[in-house]
Amino acid sequence: MSQRQMHGYVDGRPNVVVIGGGFGGMSCARALSRLDVNVLLIDRSNHHLFQPLLYQVATGVLGESDIAYPLRKAFRKQNNASVLIGEVEEIDLEKKEVRGFGRIAHWDHLVVAAGMKDNYFGNDQWAEHAPGLKALHQATDIRNRILTAFEDADYAFGEEDRDELLACMTFVVVGAGATGVELAGAIKQLAVDEIAPDFKNLDTSKARVLLVEGAERILSGMSEKSSNAARRILKSYGVEVLEGRRVMEISGKGVMIDDEFVPARTVVWAAGVTGSSLAGKLGVELVSGGRVEVKPDLTLPGRSDVRVIGDLAMIHDPRTGKEVPGVAQGAIQMGTYAGKCIAAELRGKTAAGSHADFTYFDKGTMATVGRGKAVLESKWLNLSGFPAWVVWALVHIVFLVGFRSRIAAMWGWLWAYLFFSASNEIITKPLRRDDDAG
Amino acid sequence: MSQRQMHGYVDGRPNVVVIGGGFGGMSCARALSRLDVNVLLIDRSNHHLFQPLLYQVATGVLGESDIAYPLRKAFRKQNNASVLIGEVEEIDLEKKEVRGFGRIAHWDHLVVAAGMKDNYFGNDQWAEHAPGLKALHQATDIRNRILTAFEDADYAFGEEDRDELLACMTFVVVGAGATGVELAGAIKQLAVDEIAPDFKNLDTSKARVLLVEGAERILSGMSEKSSNAARRILKSYGVEVLEGRRVMEISGKGVMIDDEFVPARTVVWAAGVTGSSLAGKLGVELVSGGRVEVKPDLTLPGRSDVRVIGDLAMIHDPRTGKEVPGVAQGAIQMGTYAGKCIAAELRGKTAAGSHADFTYFDKGTMATVGRGKAVLESKWLNLSGFPAWVVWALVHIVFLVGFRSRIAAMWGWLWAYLFFSASNEIITKPLRRDDDAG
Numbered sequence: 024m025s026q027r028q029m030h031g032y033v034d035g036r037p038n039v040v041v042i043g044g045g046f047g048g049m050s051c052a053r054a055l056s057r058l059d060v061n062v063l064l065i066d067r068s069n070h071h072l073f074q075p076l077l078y079q080v081a082t083g084v085l086g087e088s089d090i091a092y093p094l095r096k097a098f099r100k101q102n103n104a105s106v107l108i109g110e111v112e113e114i115d116l117e118k119k120e121v122r123g124f125g126r127i128a129h130w131d132h133l134v135v136a137a138g139m140k141d142n143y144f145g146n147d148q149w150a151e152h153a154p155g156l157k158a159l160h161q162a163t164d165i166r167n168r169i170l171t172a173f174e175d176a177d178y179a180f181g182e183e184d185r186d187e188l189l190a191c192m193t194f195v196v197v198g199a200g201a202t203g204v205e206l207a208g209a210i211k212q213l214a215v216d217e218i219a220p221d222f223k224n225l226d227t228s229k230a231r232v233l234l235v236e237g238a239e240r241i242l243s244g245m246s247e248k249s250s251n252a253a254r255r256i257l258k259s260y261g262v263e264v265l266e267g268r269r270v271m272e273i274s275g276k277g278v279m280i281d282d283e284f285v286p287a288r289t290v291v292w293a294a295g296v297t298g299s300s301l302a303g304k305l306g307v308e309l310v311s312g313g314r315v316e317v318k319p320d321l322t323l324p325g326r327s328d329v330r331v332i333g334d335l336a337m338i339h340d341p342r343t344g345k346e347v348p349g350v351a352q353g354a355i356q357m358g359t360y361a362g363k364c365i366a367a368e369l370r371g372k373t374a375a376g377s378h379a380d381f382t383y384f385d386k387g388t389m390a391t392v393g394r395g396k397a398v399l400e401s402k403w404l405n406l407s408g409f410p411a412w413v414v415w416a417l418v419h420i421v422f423l424v425g426f427r428s429r430i431a432a433m434w435g436w437l438w439a440y441l442f443f444s445a446s447n448e449i450i451t452k453p454l455r456r457d458d459d460a461g
Numbered sequence: 462m463s464q465r466q467m468h469g470y471v472d473g474r475p476n477v478v479v480i481g482g483g484f485g486g487m488s489c490a491r492a493l494s495r496l497d498v499n500v501l502l503i504d505r506s507n508h509h510l511f512q513p514l515l516y517q518v519a520t521g522v523l524g525e526s527d528i529a530y531p532l533r534k535a536f537r538k539q540n541n542a543s544v545l546i547g548e549v550e551e552i553d554l555e556k557k558e559v560r561g562f563g564r565i566a567h568w569d570h571l572v573v574a575a576g577m578k579d580n581y582f583g584n585d586q587w588a589e590h591a592p593g594l595k596a597l598h599q600a601t602d603i604r605n606r607i608l609t610a611f612e613d614a615d616y617a618f619g620e621e622d623r624d625e626l627l628a629c630m631t632f633v634v635v636g637a638g639a640t641g642v643e644l645a646g647a648i649k650q651l652a653v654d655e656i657a658p659d660f661k662n663l664d665t666s667k668a669r670v671l672l673v674e675g676a677e678r679i680l681s682g683m684s685e686k687s688s689n690a691a692r693r694i695l696k697s698y699g700v701e702v703l704e705g706r707r708v709m710e711i712s713g714k715g716v717m718i719d720d721e722f723v724p725a726r727t728v729v730w731a732a733g734v735t736g737s738s739l740a741g742k743l744g745v746e747l748v749s750g751g752r753v754e755v756k757p758d759l760t761l762p763g764r765s766d767v768r769v770i771g772d773l774a775m776i777h778d779p780r781t782g783k784e785v786p787g788v789a790q791g792a793i794q795m796g797t798y799a800g801k802c803i804a805a806e807l808r809g810k811t812a813a814g815s816h817a818d819f820t821y822f823d824k825g826t827m828a829t830v831g832r833g834k835a836v837l838e839s840k841w842l843n844l845s846g847f848p849a850w851v852v853w854a855l856v857h858i859v860f861l862v863g864f865r866s867r868i869a870a871m872w873g874w875l876w877a878y879l880f881f882s883a884s885n886e887i888i889t890k891p892l893r894r895d896d897d898a899g
Contacts, residue, residue, distance in 0.1 A: 089524075
């Protein structure tokens with residue numbers, strides 16, 4: 024196979040290749056903006072995604088374009104940066120080359136910010152029935168599934184359709200981290216508040232939403248107090264919270280939870296992620312979650328030219344001794360740090376290996392639990408319920424700035440929240456009913 | 462197959478079944494809102510679609526949810542109306558029953574507003590390579606194709622990729638009615654204005670956009686003056702306007718135009734539509750375009766209980782003798798007329814067959830030709846260029862009211878137009894490159 028240089032290189036400049044256009048890769052590439060280098064950002068999809076709000080697209084509150092921003096547009100004004108959309112296949116540590124789709128890119132510095140993928144723990148056949156919520160097309164897929172389930176429930180109204188009706192009206196969210204909690208709350212609210220008035224012959228508010236967590240409590244990454252608050256709120260909505268329960272099997276018919284079979288048409292997987300398969304190409308043994316343990320300056324052990332950042336990196340904060348969590352804030356801080364280190368080295372100010380250790384500034388953790396409620400914990404503040412939601416909303420509005428037409432996104436989002444009138448419940452795929460029950 | 466009544470029926474009330482939730486069906490169902498009847502609106506998709514702006518979704522100016530509105534939400538407050546999402550399979554004129562997906566609906570009045578579908582004139586195999594632009598998922602598909610073509614062009618930068626590059630950078634729009642003209646202009650503007658600054662290694666403004674029309678002139682439904690104005694504007698953008706030219710073949714490689722082969726990756730079909738296949742189930746001989754010729758009161762010949770409205774109906778205005786055009790205005794007026802006739806009959810005010818003839822109030826015809834330019838003709842006014850666009854914009858803003866969160870849509874749309882900064886160029890399908898050239 025003939026391999027050719029990827030373009031975007033100005034001769035004589037050092038090349039920095041960044042794999043991944045998520046929070047980590049974006050902020051790293053940004054931190055290199057004033058440098059006399061070639062920055063090549065490679066991603067599979069053509070957009071940066073505001074992942075924390077993906078569950079809102081899955082439940083029809085926001086539209087796709089409200090939380091996705093074209094990568095090329097994001098780097099339009101950064102003259103030293105090129106964007107290439109495609110899948111990286113090889114990382115050649117010896118030749119210092121990244122390869123993919125018949126192209127080749129030489130690096131002087133490599134930053135791997137490839138993120139995580141869904142992990143079905145050896146049951147990849149579940150993916151078909153229980154999509155995860157990492158990418159935009161998955162959010163669209165889940166929205167189509169949820170809305171189609173209600174349509175099919177509306178259609179299965181006779182006595183002989185009772186089983187079908189039950190399955191259509193049952194939604195199982197597997198995994199109760201922030202995404203699972205947010206999604207379960209949002210599905211229940213969609214059923215109760217949003218679409219209930221739209222179905223005149225079906226009481227959608229009776230939809231069962233089950234949140235299944237293998238650990239002893241939901242939001243196990245947060246404090247017990249936050250778990251309890253979230254559980255209380257979810258239960259007040261009518262979400263069935265199952266803790267310490269294991270999902271044994273998922274099929275098109277439903278979910279086996281321990282030894283109880285729950286018929287359910289719609290299942291969402293929020294139970295686990297593992298590192299991108301690119302992690303396996305870095306020549307090191309992976310640690311838990313398919314991640315890469317990095318040195319205190321985020322470099323790959325033995326390689327001062329290769330950095331791993333974001334969710335894919337496993338590192339302990341030197342001050343607290345705690346693992347840096349796989350959240351947007353962590354990725355952003357790592358990206359900025361990595362960018363600054365590379366910049367300092369290229370400017371000759373700092374030798375490789377002599378950087379101050381990366382430290383994580385924990386701004387706190389939060390999760391929304393349905394509309395208008397949240398849990399929040401940080402060093403200074405622990406909140407739950409509406410006050411936590413207000414903080415959550417403000418933070419996310421500020422964060423959303425830079426997305427889409429900034430004001431338009433904010434507006435659509437505020438509108439949806441304030442006036443309880445979202446209208447993105449659009450099924451973009453033609454509805455098919457091949458196996459008619461009638 | 463056991464067939465059961467569709468639900469939503471209150472016993473003892475007359476049943477009005479409306480097939481299709483487009484402009485015609487919506488306005489008909491609306492016109493029946495104060496009547497003591499059961500209105501059952503059936504559609505395949507769960508949303509009403511603002512079709513005139515579909516080309517803007519296809520070119521990334523608007524998001525899907527800006528021009529689609531859930532049907533159920535639209536009829537939330539109309540107590541006598543039910544919405545059923547599914548495909549109608551049979552129309553039994555003898556039993557007065559509509560059947561589909563194992564269900565059955567009896568009608569006292571039937572309104573068929575099923576609209577049109579793409580017509581490939583016997584070359585259905587072209588559909589795969591040249592999707593039409595009638596439904597929302599097609600707009601998403603076309604957007605994905607257009608944006609992916611530019612990504613692939615960016616990737617095909619070497620000397621040996623010249624043919625590939627050429628094909629990726631060539632866009633063919635087949636058919637130059639309003640949709641084709643609007644789409645060709647929008648694609649060229651996307652290439653020149655929107656994404657050109659985003660591709661640093663590819664001059665997207667060099668993209669060829671070909672508009673191919675079999676008739677002697679584009680916009681053949683409008684006056685020669687309008688055709689000339691539109692052609693002039695399109696050419697000033699750099700769109701190649703081919704009139705009186707026939708498309709002989711479409712494949713994954715390109716388009717055969719008369720005896721000239723034009724390599725092109727992206728082809729859009731805007732050359733023709735034909736009546737929904739439901740037209741064939743009405744027991745009458747179809748007229749040109751697979752349509753149903755109706756009586757002056759829009760009823761099916763010999764059947765005062767069955768009406769055909771919208772694009773599917775062929776009728777001449779009794780005053781002008783001209784065919785009522787297949788545009789939103791025509792459908793809306795027919796829908797309102799049909800609804801009023803049914804209401805009058807059910808109230809016993811008017812006997813079937815005694816209604817005043819349907820007349821079409823022609824508010825004029827327009828087509829945008831890229832951003833900020835349009836052609837417009839009506840009884841009182843003929844405009845082209847920017848003034849026509851201003852009228853077009855005002856009319857569509859007013860029309861958009863009722864869509865999505867009303868102000869949000871308007872805002873997003875205005876924003877995109879005023880500040881030339883649309884950001885919906887989102888590829889929602891994962892990008893694949895199976896047959897690598899490298």
